[in-house]
Amino acid sequence: MEKNSRSKAYWKENLTYLAVLLGIWFLVSYGCGILFKGAxxxxxxxxxxxxxxxxxxxxxxxxxxxxxVYVRLMNKLDKKYGYDE
Incomplete structure (x- = not known):
């Protein structure tokens, strides 16, 4: 049972990283390239x-x-949850 909760916590943290990094990419590509271009x-x-x-x-x-950055974060996350090989 602990392994299941550990894997859920791992994926929750992974998805948080993905959402933050994709949000940054969206802000830079769409925001800086289109919305804030004039400024x-x-x-x-x-x-x-x-x-x-x-x-x-x-x-x-x-x-x-x-x-x-994602590779570095995932390496740390793998070590944190014991999934590193």
């Missing part, structure tokens, strides 16, 4: 407006970083 265009990076940069490349960079 971000007043800032320039490398000669390009920041809103344009997020729409073209920034959200991709953030997505790649979030993949590495």
């Amino acid at each position: 971000l265009d007043h800032i320039r990076i490398g000669g390009f407006e920041l809103g344009f940069w997020f729409a073209q490349q920034g959200s991709i960079y953030v997505f790649v970083v979030l993949i590495f």
